[in-house]
Amino acid sequence: MTLKNVYDVVVIGSGPGGLAAAVAAKKEGAQDVLIIERDVELGGILLQCIHNGFGLEIFKEDLPGPSYAQRYVKEAYSLGVEVLLDTMVLDITPQRKIYAASKRNGFIEIESRSIVLAMGCRERxxxxxxxxxxxxxxxxxxxxxxxxxxxxxxxxxxxxxxxxxxxxxxxxxxxxxxxxxxxxxxxxxxxxxxxxxxxxxxxxxxxxxxxxxxxxxxxxxxxxxxxxxxxxxxxxxxxxxxxxxxxxxxxxxxxxxGLIPENELSRKAGVILDPVTGGPVVDDNFQTNVNGIFAAGNVVHVYDLVDWVTEAGYQAGKCAAAHANEVRRKEHHLIPLIAGNNVRYIVPHMLDKRNLEGSEIRLQMRVSKPVEQPVWLEVHDKNNLITRRAERYVRPGEMVTVVLKPDHFTDVNKADSLTIDVVPR
Amino acid sequence: MEEIQKLICISCPKGCSLEVTVDGDTVVKVSGETCKKGVDYAEKEITDPRRMIATTVRVKNGFHPLVPVYSLQPVPKPLIRDVLKELRKVELAAPVKQGSIVLENVLGTGVNIIASRDMPVS
Amino acid sequence: MPESYDFVIIGGGVVGCMLARWLSRYEGSVLLIEKEADICMGATAANTAIVHAGYDPLPDSLKARMNVTGNQMWDQLSGELNFPFERRGDYVVAIGDDELPALDTLMQQGKKNGVMGIQILSKAEMIVREKNINPDVSGALWATTGGICDPFAVTVAAAENAVLNGVKVMLNTAFEDFIMEGSRIVGVKTNRGDIKCRWAINSAGVYSDQVMHKAGVRPEFIIKPRRGEYFVFDRADITIDNVLFPVPSEKGKGILVTTTLHGNTIIGPNANIIDDKENRETTKVGLNEIWEGAQKLVPSLSLKYVIAMFAGLRPYGNGPCKTPGIDYQHDYIIEIPEDVQGFVNLGGIESPGLTSAPAIAQEVVDMLRDAGEEMKEKKGWDPIRRGRPRFRDMDHEEQKRLVHMDPRYGRVICRCENVTEGEIVAEIHAPIPALTYDAIKRRTWLGTGRCQAGFDMPRVVKILADELGVSPLEVSKKGQGSEFLARPTKQVEN
CATH class of the missing domain: 3.50.50.60 (FAD/NAD(P)-binding domain)
Structure with missing residues (x-):
C-alpha cells in the first residue's frame, strides 16, 4: 500500500469506536480514510472478548466480541478504508500532523484534515x-x-x-x-x-x-x-x-x-482533558478543543456497552468527515495572493474565492521602494488583468489598498493564484 | 404448594430481578421483568436452565493458534462441562470462516457450535 | 579439572561489576559470579539512583573518602561507558526555622570531607528553584556536585566493558564456600561446580557477611538489611525537577523527593531493619511512612498518579567492632585481611555505594598492588563501551534514520515508554545477555510506565521465546521459578 501524504480522516485505533468512525467517515463522503492500528489485525480488544453479549442494541443479536468486530472490519475494508497494522502512532501535533512507525512501513509522517482519536482505555x-x-x-x-x-x-x-x-x-x-x-x-x-x-x-x-x-x-x-x-x-x-x-x-x-481512558497522544496534540473522565473535553460532534481532532469511545469515557461505543464512533466519524470535506472545499477555493513587482507583502495571504460572491475583499499591501510618479496596482492571474487601481505615487511608509468586488468573481473563480504588480501609468 | 423463587434475568445487560412463583415444576407467575424476555427466561430457568457457551478451539496453520467459537443457542446448563470437553478435542484447519459449524448438534442437544470469526492462514 | 582464574569476584552488583571493569585493565583472568539470572539484582537494583556529593558520611571515614573520590570519577566514567548521567546538584531542604542549623552542620561536614561547591540558599532562592517546594521552607544546602544516574545502565555498562575486555561473567552461579589450603583461599565452591582462583573478592552486598564468615573473617560482622520503600509517579502529571533531601536524622538521609533520568518523580526510602535478606516486600505502614515524609518536602504530590512501587535492601552493618577505626554502622569494610591469603573483603557497602563504586574499584586495585600483585596493564584494553540506540530519546529525524537502517526499531513494543523490538533484540544478544523480562525492563525501561507492562508483556514474552529459541512457557520475569505462564490452554480435563 502506498501511503498518501494527506488524508481526509485518520482514525487512531480500530476497536469498536475506531471502526465505526472509519466506516461512518467513508459513508459521509470522506475520500481518503486511514485507520492506524498498533496490533496485527483490526478489531481491538473485542478480539479477545470471546464471550457473547455484544450487539443486543444495534443488531438485536447476542454476538461474541470477535463476531461483532468482524462485521465492522468487513464493512471498513469493503468501503475502501485504508489500514496500517502493527503501527504505533508516536506523536500528533495540533496541526494534525501524525508521526508513526512500524516494521513494515518504517517511519511514517502524514497529515490529515480530520483525526479521530479512538485509542480506547487501559487497565488500572x-x-x-x-x-x-x-x-x-x-x-x-x-x-x-x-x-x-x-x-x-x-x-x-x-x-x-x-x-x-x-x-x-x-x-x-x-x-x-x-x-x-x-x-x-x-x-x-x-x-x-x-x-x-x-x-x-x-x-x-x-x-x-x-x-x-x-x-x-x-x-x-x-x-x-x-x-x-x-x-x-x-x-x-x-x-x-x-x-x-x-x-x-x-x-x-x-x-x-477499573479502566482509564488512554490519552497520552491526545495530550501531545494539545487536547484538553476532563480530570473527572480522564478523556478529552468534547462537543456534541465529539470534536475536542483542537480544530479537526475528534474523539470517540472509551478514550472519552469508559462505556459499559460496546453498542454505545459504536454509536459514538459513528457520530465522531461522520463529523470528522464533514470537517474534512469542508477543509477540502476550502483548500479548493483558497488561492494565494502573490506579491509581484515592487510589492513587499499582501494581507491577506490567501483568499477563499467563494467569499467574493457576496461581498468585497480588501487587499492591503506595502511597496518595496517609493515611486514618485503615477502608477497602476494591477491584479492579474497568470494571463489576464482582473482589476487595477490608480495611485499618484506609492511609498513604503504608506499602505495601499486594492478592493476586489463581487463583479470580479467570475474572473477570480478561474484563477489558481492572484499576483499584484506595481507598474508605471 | 406454591413458592416464590428469586432470579436474575441474564437475557440482556439490564439484569432484571425477577420473582417467580412456582408450583412444583410449573411457573405460575413472573414479576419484576421489564420485557417479555424476562418471562421466557424465568420459565426456562425453572424447568430447563440453559447457557450460552463461548470458548476457543485449536486451529492448525492459523494466523492465531486458537479460533474463538460459541453456541448459536444456549445449551442445557448441566452439559456445559461435557460440551467443553468435546470442544477440547477439536482441531480445525485454517482458513476458518466466521459462522462455519465447528460441532453440529453437540451432544445431541440440537445446538450447533460455530466459529466466532474468520481465521486466515498464518 | 576445575576452571582456574586469577580473580573471582563474588557478586554482580555495581561494586562487583565496576571492579570487574577495573581489573579488566590488567593482565590476569577474571571471573564474576552472580547467583541471580541477571547482574544488578540486589542493593544496586532498588535505590534512589543518586550520585551523592559526599557531605553526609562522617569525616575521616573510609566511606567519606570513597564517596568524594567516587563522585569525581563519574563524568569520565559516563563518557567512557556511555551511560546517562546528569550532574544537576542536590538540595538538603530545611523546613521551618528549627531545621536551619542542621544545614550549617552538614556544610561544615561536607567541607571537612573535601566536597567542593556547596552553599546555603535562602528560602526565596529555593522557591524559585523548585516551584513545588513546601512554602514553609526556610533554606537549603545546595551541593553542586550531586548527580542522578540509572543504576542499571551504569552496572550493565561497566560489566559489558569488562566482558569486552576479557572478563567472564557467570549468571545463576551461587557462591557456596571457599576452597582453602591452610589460611589461603585457592578457589570457590558454587552450585555449578568448583572454580580455582588466586584471589577471591567478596562483593556480595547483603550477603557479604556470610561470604566473609566462610573465610573466617570478621565473624562478629552481621548485615541486617535496611529495607527502603519507594513510590514512582507518572511524569505526565507530577514533575519535580530536583533532588530534594530532608534534613538527615539518625535513621539516615531521610525520605526524599527526587527526579529520575527518565523524568519520573520518585519518593522514598524509609529505613526498616529486617532479618530476611530476600524480603523486598512493600508494606502498608512503610508506604504510608514515605508518603507522609515526602509531603513534608512537597505537599502537592498526589497518590492518584503513583505508577509503581518497590522496595530495596541496603547492606547495613551491625555497629561498632573490635577493629579500631571501623564502625560497621557508619563505614565500609575494604580490606585484604592479614590472617587469610588470597582474599579481598568488601562489606557493608550501602549508600553511597553506587557513588563510591569506581573509587572502591580503584582502591582494590591499589591494595592488590600493595599486596604484591604486579597489576600490569593489558595491551589493547579498551575503556570505551559503546551505547545502543534508545528510540525514545531521539527526535523524529533520528528515529527515521534508525528505522531506515533496521526496521525492527520501527515496531514499538512498549507504548508508554516507546521501546522498540530492535532495542529488545539488541539487549537479548548483548555482551551481558538480557534473558528475562526484568533484565530487558531494566536495560530499556520498557514496562515501567503508566500501564506497567499490561500492553508489552505478552509481546516481550514472545520476542524472548523466539530469540532464545524456547517455549513461551520457559520465559521468566527474573529467573527460574518466576515463569509467566503455567501451561497451554486446552490441556486439562475437568
Whole structure:
C-alpha cells in the first residue's frame, strides 16, 4: 500500500469506536480514510472478548466480541478504508500532523484534515491501587490474562484469585474455569458488585466461585512467583477489620479494578482533558478543543456497552468527515495572493474565492521602494488583468489598498493564484 | 404448594430481578421483568436452565493458534462441562470462516457450535 | 579439572561489576559470579539512583573518602561507558526555622570531607528553584556536585566493558564456600561446580557477611538489611525537577523527593531493619511512612498518579567492632585481611555505594598492588563501551534514520515508554545477555510506565521465546521459578 501524504480522516485505533468512525467517515463522503492500528489485525480488544453479549442494541443479536468486530472490519475494508497494522502512532501535533512507525512501513509522517482519536482505555494496575507485598510473576491485569488465554493459548496459572468484580474480572473467572483453573475467590472492596448482575449469575454463581464484597488484597506473597495472597475485610471507611486476615494460596492474582481512558497522544496534540473522565473535553460532534481532532469511545469515557461505543464512533466519524470535506472545499477555493513587482507583502495571504460572491475583499499591501510618479496596482492571474487601481505615487511608509468586488468573481473563480504588480501609468 | 423463587434475568445487560412463583415444576407467575424476555427466561430457568457457551478451539496453520467459537443457542446448563470437553478435542484447519459449524448438534442437544470469526492462514 | 582464574569476584552488583571493569585493565583472568539470572539484582537494583556529593558520611571515614573520590570519577566514567548521567546538584531542604542549623552542620561536614561547591540558599532562592517546594521552607544546602544516574545502565555498562575486555561473567552461579589450603583461599565452591582462583573478592552486598564468615573473617560482622520503600509517579502529571533531601536524622538521609533520568518523580526510602535478606516486600505502614515524609518536602504530590512501587535492601552493618577505626554502622569494610591469603573483603557497602563504586574499584586495585600483585596493564584494553540506540530519546529525524537502517526499531513494543523490538533484540544478544523480562525492563525501561507492562508483556514474552529459541512457557520475569505462564490452554480435563 502506498501511503498518501494527506488524508481526509485518520482514525487512531480500530476497536469498536475506531471502526465505526472509519466506516461512518467513508459513508459521509470522506475520500481518503486511514485507520492506524498498533496490533496485527483490526478489531481491538473485542478480539479477545470471546464471550457473547455484544450487539443486543444495534443488531438485536447476542454476538461474541470477535463476531461483532468482524462485521465492522468487513464493512471498513469493503468501503475502501485504508489500514496500517502493527503501527504505533508516536506523536500528533495540533496541526494534525501524525508521526508513526512500524516494521513494515518504517517511519511514517502524514497529515490529515480530520483525526479521530479512538485509542480506547487501559487497565488500572497494581501500583495504582497500592497493593503492598512482593513483586513476583503471577500478578496480571485481567485484560492481559485474557489475551494470553483467548488469543495466544496460554494459561497464566492454575489457582487464581481475582480482585475486582468488574465485568472483565468475572468473565475471566468463568473463562479460566472453562480452561481447567480453579478460581479460589473474587474479592471486591466495594459493598456492591461493580460489573453487571447477569455476569455475577452466569460467571460466578453458575460455577460456585465465591464472591466476597468489602474484601481486598492486603499483600502479595512469594518472591519469584505468587504463592499466596493475604485477603482482608474492610469497613465502611476502608479500614482493615482486625482478625479478618486470610491467607489464600494461589499462583495468580488477576486485577479487574477499573479502566482509564488512554490519552497520552491526545495530550501531545494539545487536547484538553476532563480530570473527572480522564478523556478529552468534547462537543456534541465529539470534536475536542483542537480544530479537526475528534474523539470517540472509551478514550472519552469508559462505556459499559460496546453498542454505545459504536454509536459514538459513528457520530465522531461522520463529523470528522464533514470537517474534512469542508477543509477540502476550502483548500479548493483558497488561492494565494502573490506579491509581484515592487510589492513587499499582501494581507491577506490567501483568499477563499467563494467569499467574493457576496461581498468585497480588501487587499492591503506595502511597496518595496517609493515611486514618485503615477502608477497602476494591477491584479492579474497568470494571463489576464482582473482589476487595477490608480495611485499618484506609492511609498513604503504608506499602505495601499486594492478592493476586489463581487463583479470580479467570475474572473477570480478561474484563477489558481492572484499576483499584484506595481507598474508605471 | 406454591413458592416464590428469586432470579436474575441474564437475557440482556439490564439484569432484571425477577420473582417467580412456582408450583412444583410449573411457573405460575413472573414479576419484576421489564420485557417479555424476562418471562421466557424465568420459565426456562425453572424447568430447563440453559447457557450460552463461548470458548476457543485449536486451529492448525492459523494466523492465531486458537479460533474463538460459541453456541448459536444456549445449551442445557448441566452439559456445559461435557460440551467443553468435546470442544477440547477439536482441531480445525485454517482458513476458518466466521459462522462455519465447528460441532453440529453437540451432544445431541440440537445446538450447533460455530466459529466466532474468520481465521486466515498464518 | 576445575576452571582456574586469577580473580573471582563474588557478586554482580555495581561494586562487583565496576571492579570487574577495573581489573579488566590488567593482565590476569577474571571471573564474576552472580547467583541471580541477571547482574544488578540486589542493593544496586532498588535505590534512589543518586550520585551523592559526599557531605553526609562522617569525616575521616573510609566511606567519606570513597564517596568524594567516587563522585569525581563519574563524568569520565559516563563518557567512557556511555551511560546517562546528569550532574544537576542536590538540595538538603530545611523546613521551618528549627531545621536551619542542621544545614550549617552538614556544610561544615561536607567541607571537612573535601566536597567542593556547596552553599546555603535562602528560602526565596529555593522557591524559585523548585516551584513545588513546601512554602514553609526556610533554606537549603545546595551541593553542586550531586548527580542522578540509572543504576542499571551504569552496572550493565561497566560489566559489558569488562566482558569486552576479557572478563567472564557467570549468571545463576551461587557462591557456596571457599576452597582453602591452610589460611589461603585457592578457589570457590558454587552450585555449578568448583572454580580455582588466586584471589577471591567478596562483593556480595547483603550477603557479604556470610561470604566473609566462610573465610573466617570478621565473624562478629552481621548485615541486617535496611529495607527502603519507594513510590514512582507518572511524569505526565507530577514533575519535580530536583533532588530534594530532608534534613538527615539518625535513621539516615531521610525520605526524599527526587527526579529520575527518565523524568519520573520518585519518593522514598524509609529505613526498616529486617532479618530476611530476600524480603523486598512493600508494606502498608512503610508506604504510608514515605508518603507522609515526602509531603513534608512537597505537599502537592498526589497518590492518584503513583505508577509503581518497590522496595530495596541496603547492606547495613551491625555497629561498632573490635577493629579500631571501623564502625560497621557508619563505614565500609575494604580490606585484604592479614590472617587469610588470597582474599579481598568488601562489606557493608550501602549508600553511597553506587557513588563510591569506581573509587572502591580503584582502591582494590591499589591494595592488590600493595599486596604484591604486579597489576600490569593489558595491551589493547579498551575503556570505551559503546551505547545502543534508545528510540525514545531521539527526535523524529533520528528515529527515521534508525528505522531506515533496521526496521525492527520501527515496531514499538512498549507504548508508554516507546521501546522498540530492535532495542529488545539488541539487549537479548548483548555482551551481558538480557534473558528475562526484568533484565530487558531494566536495560530499556520498557514496562515501567503508566500501564506497567499490561500492553508489552505478552509481546516481550514472545520476542524472548523466539530469540532464545524456547517455549513461551520457559520465559521468566527474573529467573527460574518466576515463569509467566503455567501451561497451554486446552490441556486439562475437568
Amino acid at each position: 494496575t497494581r501500583p495504582q491501587i497500592r497493593i503492598p507485598g512482593s513483586r513476583p510473576a503471577g500478578v496480571y491485569t485481567a485484560g492481559t490474562a485474557q489475551r494470553w488465554v483467548n488469543v495466544e493459548g496460554y494459561m497464566p496459572g492454575n489457582r487464581v484469585v481475582i480482585l475486582g468484580s468488574g465485568d472483565i474480572g468475572m468473565i475471566m473467572a468463568r473463562r479460566l474455569t472453562f480452561e481447567g483453573a480453579k478460581v479460589e475467590r473474587v474479592l471486591e472492596v466495594m459493598s456492591y458488585l461493580t460489573g453487571l448482575t447477569r455476569n455475577y449469575v452466569q460467571c460466578l454463581l453458575d460455577f460456585d466461585i465465591p464472591l466476597q464484597l468489602r474484601h481486598t488484597v492486603k499483600r502479595v506473597i512469594g518472591n519469584n512467583h505468587v504463592e499466596a495472597i493475604e485477603a482482608v475485610q474492610v469497613d465502611e471507611k476502608w479500614n482493615v477489620v482486625p482478625g479478618s486476615e486470610e491467607i489464600i494460596p494461589c499462583d495468580t492474582l488477576l486485577l479487574s479494578v
